[in-house]
Amino acid sequence: MQVAADDNALVEQYLEHVRVEKRLAARTVELYALDLHKLQACAAQAHVALCNVRNQHIRRWVAQMHSAGRSGRGIALILSGWRGFYTWLGRAGLVASNPVQDVRAPKAPKPLPKALAVDDAVHLANHVTDDDPWLEARDAAIVELLYGSGLRVGELVGLDVQASSTAQGWIDLQAAQAHVLGKGAKRRTVPVGSVALRALQRWLQVRGEGGTAQGETLALFCGRNATRLTAQSVWQRLRRRSLLAGTAAPVHPHMLRHSFASHLLQSSGDLRAVQELLGHANISTTQVYTRLDFQHLAKAYDAAHPRAKSRPRAPSDSGSKS
Incomplete structure (x- = not known):
């Protein structure tokens, strides 16, 4: 299979691959496209071509997504899309190794169990x-x-x-x-x-x-x-x-x-x-x-202490509910 070297062409060819050869649903292909456009944006900011992305780039982008508030589950889905893309590039001989292979999304904080008063x-x-x-x-x-x-x-x-x-x-x-x-x-x-x-x-x-x-x-x-x-x-x-x-x-x-x-x-x-x-x-x-x-x-402190209203609130332990 002849694979183009241009980043946009690579993404389009991969999406065509999953749509035609893997026969994925239209909504799944659409989600893959969003994930790969995110990858392109990250690579463009780092001034690196998609075929030259390394493990350290992926880890940095994961950290940036996490600090921006993206959930662990959301990051895991994005990484899954990226991992499939680089597996395909590897089969085409365009990358020597998959830069996403050993990268895992941050674990989501466990929500606190609900207890009655x-x-x-x-x-x-x-x-x-x-x-x-x-x-x-x-x-x-x-x-x-x-x-x-x-x-x-x-x-x-x-x-x-x-x-x-x-x-x-x-x-x-x-x-x-x-x-x-x-x-x-x-x-x-x-x-x-x-x-x-x-x-x-x-x-x-x-x-x-x-x-x-x-x-x-x-x-x-x-x-x-x-x-x-x-x-x-x-x-x-x-x-x-x-x-x-x-x-x-x-x-x-x-x-x-x-x-x-x-x-x-x-x-x-x-x-x-x-x-x-x-x-x-x-x-x-x-x-x-x-x-x-x-x-x-x-x-109890917030309800009773005269200085409570001036106390900065810590972020919730439970995180966003998935």
């Missing part, structure tokens, strides 16, 4: 949303256990009413403990608070009244048909409860886990204890809650 979490737990006492007792116990012990939804639905050789996890009301099977098949024991204990006791009192087979299932949380609740069912029930309770946004099970962790850290300041209770293998995973804690402190 303490008052909102308590309101959600206390709010009666169902006329059916059986469902209300069950769902209230679910909320109290998720928020009071920081369980993952998979750990919650895996609980049995008692220990057995086949149990993934079980509840021990006398010891006020939940024994759960977490990620990586790691077992841990977490305390169950007094409010959650009372909610569980109320649920267990009515649990056998749900149907003829309710007393035959070992699952702590079950449906009317005496089968173990699924994680999806818990998500749906919790979303319904939060909407009826009037929370600012629909609540999901992991939001209650986040709330448990951030509220406990705000009160105790003991990061290691929170790590153990959550079952995190690495302390770095738990450290995200120190950022949540700082946000809480910053809001």
Whole structure:
């Protein structure tokens, strides 16, 4: 294949290649064209021809895009387009190596987990949303256990009413403990608070009244048909409860886990204890809650301190939401 040396002609030939030979969709070709025009603009500013672009040029342009506010995901898509272009040039013998090959986009900052305010979490737990006492007792116990012990939804639905050789996890009301099977098949024991204990006791009192087979299932949380609740069912029930309770946004099970962790850290300041209770293998995973804690402190400062209005605000940790 005869390939032109002029930059504009190279770009046009490559776009024709992906349109005709690779049969890419028209919208994809259009996006490739935008990426390559960006490459041409960068190369023109650096006074370098496309075939003479080197790895250091690409890294500099990535840094410039990042400092200009381009998201990591957006940069990754641009690099993908550039990488394909230089792979094609390499096959044509116009470049000795691909300057984009080892360049990666900056990692996007992880958004902070969403946590409820303490008052909102308590309101959600206390709010009666169902006329059916059986469902209300069950769902209230679910909320109290998720928020009071920081369980993952998979750990919650895996609980049995008692220990057995086949149990993934079980509840021990006398010891006020939940024994759960977490990620990586790691077992841990977490305390169950007094409010959650009372909610569980109320649920267990009515649990056998749900149907003829309710007393035959070992699952702590079950449906009317005496089968173990699924994680999806818990998500749906919790979303319904939060909407009826009037929370600012629909609540999901992991939001209650986040709330448990951030509220406990705000009160105790003991990061290691929170790590153990959550079952995190690495302390770095738990450290995200120190950022949540700082946000809480910053809001309290802004609301109360007479000099707060003159304080410059730091950029948000969460970054742009993709």
